[in-house]
Amino acid sequence: MNNSNVDYSQKVVEMKKITKKFGNFVANDNIDLTVHKGEVHALLGENGAGKSTLMNILYGLYQPTSGEIHINEKLVNIDNPNIAIENGIGMVHQHFMLVQPFTVAQNIILGTEPVKGLGAVNMKKAIEDVKELSEKYGLYVDPTAKVEDITVGMQQRVEILKALYRGAEILILDEPTAVLTPQEINELMQIIRNLTKEGKSVIIITHKLKEIKAAADYCTIIRRGKYIDTVKVSETSEDDLAAMMVGREVNFKVDKDEPKLGDVVLSIKDLLVRDNRKIAAVDGLSLEVRAGEILGIAGIDGNGQSELVEALTGLRKAESGSIKINGHEVINNKPLEMFNKGIKNIPEDRQKRGLILDFTVAENTVLQNYKDPRFSKNGILKMDAIEEHAKMIVDRFDVRPTDYTTKARALSGGNQQKVIIGREVDNIEVSRAATNEPQLLIATQPTRGLDVGAIEFVHSSLVKQRDEGNAVLLVSLELDEVMNVSDRIAVIYEGKIVGIVDGKGADENTLGFMMAGGAEDEQ
Known part of the structure; x- marks a missing residue:
């Protein structure tokens, strides 16, 4: 965004040499940040890089271990949010x-x-x-x-x-697009432009490169708590921003071989599922997912995706139809029965459905299978074995911080997601070895709130499951993600599959037309 509203003679925020320690953990290490009047300034970093910590210091929720804050070129001590508000700072968490x-x-x-x-x-x-x-x-x-x-x-x-x-006068937006639809994101960009026209300054905490390019004037990059650089967005490419953020080149295109298809793992026929208002959210839906493929479901939010996944995982009763896993009828089985029959799930809402936030990372890695003989004996948990298992997941999936005794609540959103993905992938591998049957991995919004490095890792994890002969059902509102990862794409509209297209060469306009209710052959 070329913003002519910036007044570079007025520094509204200066954070100088900010360091924040939590015990021995250094969340912010000597970070500088300068924001001018009327400027949109992006704060870019990986999950757990220290972005939110830095802004929580500016808003008075944390106090820095060392460093200074100047607002409108005056030294201030912001020791609580009321002081921040008095200094014209607002924060949307x-x-x-x-x-x-x-x-x-x-x-x-x-x-x-x-x-x-x-x-x-x-x-x-x-x-x-x-x-x-x-x-x-x-x-x-x-x-x-x-x-x-x-x-x-x-x-x-x-x-x-x-x-x-x-x-x-200074507005901090923490991951403002993480839960928005594409239309709402466009509206938010216009709102930000309206704010800067009135002389407001906006700081966006994000790791979405497209939105930085669309909205921000300058971008400060931090990595693992350290200041990397401040760049002019109009003069910096997405590739360069990504490389600065994660410390290496990032591959935006998913590398995968042609799928080696096996038998049908998931078979859905004439499924009818009602929503909380008793309206048919899934309305006579039929679909098959085979071993060795990723089937993506594309659709505008609210077209039955959530109710479909809830029926597949035993969280919502289906009214009629059939759900089979490896030929076994499982419709309206309980969640644990679905899990044991071969359905593993990365849920849409990691905090409500994926984790118990006041449990440790280690405890969260065995939520479904804590009764497994590996982890308990005579009803008593084997904490040493659980912690060893958690250490393996933390190391393998690069969860930060690496302390598996940390409560899940204390992790950034992206690292919470890594714990869930690591747990489900491990569950698949154990179940596959025990039953010799391919498993179904349902991944609903698996990269929501993740940075580009973590997204690359998640996508490669999904492809790895597919290459190992499992079936993957990807449900995402991010059309780019569905097109990039899927072998086939099924478009859902008003609870029905209105068409299935090959993932290779899928056209965004055609998919968008179908997502709005148009038939595949009407274009």
Whole structure:
């Protein structure tokens, strides 16, 4: 983005020689960051590189071990978020901090409510203020809607408005596109442009190179807690940004041989699954996935993908139809039975469905099979064996930090995902050896929130499972990912498969047309 709104004579943020230690672990090591008025500044780094830690220091959630912070060229001590807000800093966290049963307006004014008469909250004024603010920045929201009833993209707008309502001139967005649809991402880019036109400065914590190129003026790269460089985005290629981020060249194209197809592993026929409103979300769907292939499911969010995966993993009852694994009928089996029959799952929401956040990394690696004789005897866990098993997964899948006694909650989102993928791949290998039957790996949004180096690793892990004769069902909202990884692509629309195309040479326009409900042969 060529941003003419930047005033390079005004430094709104200067972080000088910032170091942050947690015990012996150095999260930030002598990092410098400068942001100017009206600038969009990207903070780029791998999962666990220290990006969020640095911004949590700027917002007052952490205090630096050493270093200085200057806001508008004045030295400040930001020892809590209230001080940050007083200095015009607002932060929108990756996991939103909204009160779900409250309305949009109630969330935005919370703690700074306009009052009337005897101290009663003046909701009429609050709603008017929110409307005025949202129209000014193109952040159109319904002030009276309950937060629990609006989309994730709308919730993000509420968080941005909440910061602006409190007078933010410097806005920190932590992984702002991680949970957005492509349309919502485009809308967010326009919102960021509107903010800079008004003289706001925006810091984006991200590892998505396309969005840095689309939105940012400058980019500071940190790797493993150390400052690498600050570059002008318009003069730096995606390849160069990726190499600086991970310390080596990154291969964006998935290298894979032609698939060696085996027998049908997953067979779905006439499957009917209803959503929470009792509406048919999966509506007479039929599909087959063979050993030795990756079948990608492409579709716009909300077309039955989540309900399909929940039915395949035993988390949602199917009303009718058939689900067979290696010829065995498993429809409406319990989750553990599905697991034992050969279905392994990388879930869509790693925090809700993939991990128990207050368990250690080691404990999370045996969630499904802690009763296995390797890990328990007479109902007592063999912690030494579990920790040895976790050490293997941590080493093999490059989980950081490497301490497997760390609680899962303390890991970055990308490293949480690595724990899940490592666990499921290990489960596949053990089950395959025991049963001599190919396994099905369901990977739903497997790279959401991961940096390019980790994405490359995940994709190669999926291809490895396919090459070892297992079946992989990839469900992703990232069309680039589906096209890059899949051998065949099935397009889902309103709960039905509307067409299947060969992954090699798949055309984005054709797939997009089918995803919108057009038939394959209508183009």
